[in-house]
Amino acid sequence: MTALLSVEDLTVTTSTGRRILDGVSWSLDAGGRLGVVGESGSGKSMTALAVLGLLPEGMRATGRVLLDGEDLLTLPPRRLAKARGGQVAMVFQEPLTALDPLMTVGRQITGPLRLHRGLRGGAARDEAARLARLVHLDDTERILGSYPWQLSGGQRQRVALAMALACEPRVLLADEPTTALDVTVQAEVLDLLDDLVDRTGVALVFVTHDLPVVARVARDLVVMRDGRVVEHTSVGAALAGGEAAYTRELVGAARAVTGLPTSGGPR
Amino acid sequence: MTGELTTTTPVARGVEAPAAAPGRPGGARSRGARRLPPSLVVGAALVGFVALVGLVSLFWTPYALDDTGTGERLAGPSAAHWGGTDRLGRDLLSQLMTGAGNALIVAAASMLVAGVLGVAVGVLAGATRRWVDVTLLSGVDLLIAFPTLLLAMLIVTVRGASLSSAIWAIGISGSAVIARVTRVNVARVLREDYVTAAHASGTGWWGTVLRHVVPNVWPTLLVQLMLLGGGAVLAEASLSYLGLGAPPPNASWGRLLQEAQSTMLVQPWGAILPGVAIVVAVLGLNLLGDGIRERTDPNLRGDR
Numbered sequence: 150m151t152a153l154l155s156v157e158d159l160t161v162t163t164s165t166g167r168r169i170l171d172g173v174s175w176s177l178d179a180g181g182r183l184g185v186v187g188e189s190g191s192g193k194s195m196t197a198l199a200v201l202g203l204l205p206e207g208m209r210a211t212g213r214v215l216l217d218g219e220d221l222l223t224l225p226p227r228r229l230a231k232a233r234g235g236q237v238a239m240v241f242q243e244p245l246t247a248l249d250p251l252m253t254v255g256r257q258i259t260g261p262l263r264l265h266r267g268l269r270g271g272a273a274r275d276e277a278a279r280l281a282r283l284v285h286l287d288d289t290e291r292i293l294g295s296y297p298w299q300l301s302g303g304q305r306q307r308v309a310l311a312m313a314l315a316c317e318p319r320v321l322l323a324d325e326p327t328t329a330l331d332v333t334v335q336a337e338v339l340d341l342l343d344d345l346v347d348r349t350g351v352a353l354v355f356v357t358h359d360l361p362v363v364a365r366v367a368r369d370l371v372v373m374r375d376g377r378v379v380e381h382t383s384v385g386a387a388l389a390g391g392e393a394a395y396t397r398e399l400v401g402a403a404r405a406v407t408g409l410p411t412s413g414g415p416r
Numbered sequence: 417m418t419g420e421l422t423t424t425t426p427v428a429r430g431v432e433a434p435a436a437a438p439g440r441p442g443g444a445r446s447r448g449a450r451r452l453p454p455s456l457v458v459g460a461a462l463v464g465f466v467a468l469v470g471l472v473s474l475f476w477t478p479y480a481l482d483d484t485g486t487g488e489r490l491a492g493p494s495a496a497h498w499g500g501t502d503r504l505g506r507d508l509l510s511q512l513m514t515g516a517g518n519a520l521i522v523a524a525a526s527m528l529v530a531g532v533l534g535v536a537v538g539v540l541a542g543a544t545r546r547w548v549d550v551t552l553l554s555g556v557d558l559l560i561a562f563p564t565l566l567l568a569m570l571i572v573t574v575r576g577a578s579l580s581s582a583i584w585a586i587g588i589s590g591s592a593v594i595a596r597v598t599r600v601n602v603a604r605v606l607r608e609d610y611v612t613a614a615h616a617s618g619t620g621w622w623g624t625v626l627r628h629v630v631p632n633v634w635p636t637l638l639v640q641l642m643l644l645g646g647g648a649v650l651a652e653a654s655l656s657y658l659g660l661g662a663p664p665p666n667a668s669w670g671r672l673l674q675e676a677q678s679t680m681l682v683q684p685w686g687a688i689l690p691g692v693a694i695v696v697a698v699l700g701l702n703l704l705g706d707g708i709r710e711r712t713d714p715n716l717r718g719d720r
Contacts, residue, residue, distance in 0.1 A: 201616055226620075234618035246609040251631050260627065261617045312617065 152176035152215075153352055154200070154237070154320050159212035161192075161199055161376075169195055169208070171376045177320065177352050177369075184367030184384065185356045186399065192376040193356045194242075197322045200354075201233055216320070235265040238313035242325040244305035248297035254308050255293030258315060265316040280311040285341060303334035307341065314349060321346070324356045339365055360403035364388060372396045456707025462700025466693075470517030477510035482665040492685060500685045502675060511667035512689055518661075518668050519697055522582050523648040527641050529587025530594050535637065537591065538598020539625060543606060553599070559592040564651055565658070572660045579662045586651045590644045597640050601633040608632075635712035642705030646698045653694050669694050 155176035161169045170192045177183045185193045199210045202221060214221040216236060221229060241247040248257060258280055259273040268276055274293075281289045284307040297305055306326060313321055323342065327335040343366055346353050355367050363370065363384065370387045372379040372395065380393040387396050491501045500508050541552040568585035575581045605611060606629065614624045655661045656670030664671070669690040676686030 198612075203612055203615055230618045230620050232618070233616055239613070239616040241609055241613055243609060247613045249610045249614075249628050249632070252628075260614075260619065264618055264623070309613075312613075316617075 151218075153179040153181070153217065154354075155213075155215045156196070156200065157213040157215065159196065159199060159210060159214065161195060161204060161208055161210045164207040169376050170199065170210075172212070173373070173376070173378050175371045175378060175381050177354060179319070180350050180352055182346060182353045182366060182368040183355065183371060184363035184369065185354060185371045185373060186358060186360060186363050187373035187379075188358060190375075191373040193358075193373050194324050195376075196373070197239065197324045197354065197356050200322060201237060201239060202229055231265070234261050234313075234318065235316050236318055237320040237322060238316070238318035239322040239324065240306070240309050240313045240326045243329045244302060244309045245297060245329075247309055248305060250297055252296070253293065254295055254297065254300070258293070258308065258312050261312060261315040276315075277311075280315055281308075283314070284308075284311045284345070286311070301334075302330050303337060306330060306334075306338050310338075310341070310345065314345065314351070317349070318351060320354065321351045322354045322356070325358070326355075327362060328357065328359070335362075342366060360399060361407045372399065453707045453710040455703045456711060459700050459703030459705070459707050462696055463704055466516050466697045466700060467520055469513050470520045473510075473513035473517045477507075477513050479507035479510045481506065481510060481514060481667055492683060500683060502672075502683075502686055503679055508672075508686060508689060511672055512669070512693055514667040515669040515672060515690065516693060516697070518579060518666065519649050519652055519694075522579060522586065522652040522661075523645045523697075523701070525580075525583040526587035526590060526648045526651075527645050529583060530590035530644055531637070531641055533588065533591035534594025535598050535630075537595040539602055539629070541595065542599040542602030543621070543625060543629070549599075552595070556592045556595045559589060560596075562589070564589040565654065568651075568655050568660050577660050577663050579666070582652055582655050582661045585655070585660075586648045590648065593644065594637065594640060598633060598637060601636055602629055605629045605632045635708070639705050639709040639712070642701055642708060646701035646705070649694065649697045649701065 155174075157174050159170055159173040163169060173192070173196055175183065175185075185196060187193045195204075198204055200214050200221065202210070202224075204210060210222055212222070216232060219232075221232060221237075224232065248254070255274065255277055258277040259268070262268040262273045262276055266276075277293060278289050281292060286292045286304060286307050292300065292304065292308070297308070300308065306329075309326075326342070327338050330338060339362065342353075342355075345351070346366075353366065355363060357363050367384050369382070370384045371381050372387070372391070372393065374395055379395045380387070380391050382391060382396075386392075388400060391397055391400065488501060493500050502508055502511070537552055537556065541549045541556075564585065567589050568582065571585045571588075572581050575584075602625075608628075611624055611628055614628055619627065652661060652668065653670035653673070656668035657674045659671070659674075661668045661670060672690040673687060673694075676683070676690070680687045
């Protein structure tokens with residue numbers, strides 16, 4: 150089976166010549182679930198941003214990011230804009246700052262619908278309501294008419310998920326989507342994400358520093374450190390004791406403080 | 417008018433705010449019901465009054481501007497001439513009213529010129545490449561250092577003295593400040609996560625600027641534009657005082673002052689009335705700007 154999204158030798162350099170990512174390679178099959186873990190500063194978020202060409206100004210990416218054999222890094226801006234959101238969507242860490250404070254949630258969800266699916270007016274509103282129900286935002290009418298700061302953290306992240314899934318993307322990049330939430334809400338959002346991936350068949354890239362979380366949602370695992378991939382393996386193999394010493398260290402540390410299971414993967 | 421309405425609502429709001437008002441989102445309600453800052457009310461009233469007088473003057477003034485009437489010159493206020501007459505026997509009130517219209521036309525049009533020019537330059541500088549930013553900002557610095565009056569003289573030399581010359585001069589020099597403010601705020605908003613999120617969902621550069629950046633920058637700009645409007649009324653008065661504004665028989669507060677200067681001891685109303693008019697208009701616009709800032713600036717709001 151050929152990979153849906155594959156990152157090959159991705160290297161990101163700052164304007165001062167420092168390498169933030171160094172030869173990162175991994176691949177994701179259609180419907181796959183890939184966890185990207187590492188400590189802060191290991192380059193895991195940067196990888197997600199680089200896939201969509203969203204690097205901060207002054208940074209340069211080399212290598213290849215192949216989506217269905219098409220290199221996103223060399224795609225002309227128009228086609229790249231179509232792929233963003235339409236093919237590959239992203240959910241961010243802090244749902245409050247990732248939503249425009251001056252725009253109602255409903256308008257923010259209909260934005261991508263208009264852009265990629267050409268839905269307008271009533272059709273867009275109906276679809277937004279359907280998406281809100283999809284992410285279990287009950288009391289749909291009220292939520293769609295609210296501003297982000299009127300919602301709770303969990304609700305906001307559900308809104309962000311609804312926006313990301315609005316255009317039926319094939320890949321969902323989730324950059325620490327539960328880190329900013331408290332533990333109970335985190336569990337709810339994880340369950341939802343799990344369920345959504347199952348139902349929509351979207352391939353998931355889940356970036357986190359939290360091994361127990363990744364053990365819950367991911368099937369494959371990429372362990373990163375200092376901008377390099379330490380190990381690319383399955384979650385089960387990593388939990389059973391990965392090949393790289395660093396993976397074993399991470400797993401051991403996580404096990405010492407949390408109830409990390411000895412074998413993993415989605416239930 | 418809303419002053420009376422709102423005095424009763426804070427009590428009701430205090431009761432229902434924790435329950436987050438069923439139906440519509442609670443915040444949108446409390447936002448509308450919050451007591452308006454006094455500066456906003458007073459400013460709006462003053463500007464509204466001047467605007468109303470100016471509007472009326474477009475259709476009707478007690479006397480025609482070039483009507484020297486019965487020839488009673490430099491008269492004080494009377495039943496026939498509420499504001500008195502000038503040295504040619506023309507009705508002062510009529511001239512003041514027309515002056516109000518002209519002052520506000522110049523203020524509004526130069527705010528428009530400054531807004532369009534300044535926002536365009538500011539967005540380009542804040543949102544594009546570094547060298548564009550540096551180039552545009554050097555131009556803006558140059559413009560800020562260039563005196564408005566000198567620019568106005570330059571424009572009048574080229575185009576002749578008229579209202580539109582005054583508008584261009586004031587608008588262009590005002591655009592420098594607007595460009596500065598726009599650039600800073602655009603750069604700030606562009607670093608926000610929701611802009612990255614918009615890019616991630618495939619929104620193009622212009623789409624992001626129009627959908628997210630402009631609305632988030634707008635409140636700050638509106639305040640700046642209002643303050644600019646106050647400055648514009650003053651600048652228009654200065655220009656017409658120097659004879660660089662609208663030529664006679666069109667009236668302007670600045671020229672009324674200049675004409676009354678030599679006869680101030682004989683008929684002081686000729687100088688006092690246009691002076692008071694200028695103060696009222698400038699004060700009104702400044703208060704309006706302050707009021708808008710108080711209402712929109714999250715740092716001055718207690719509820720966020």
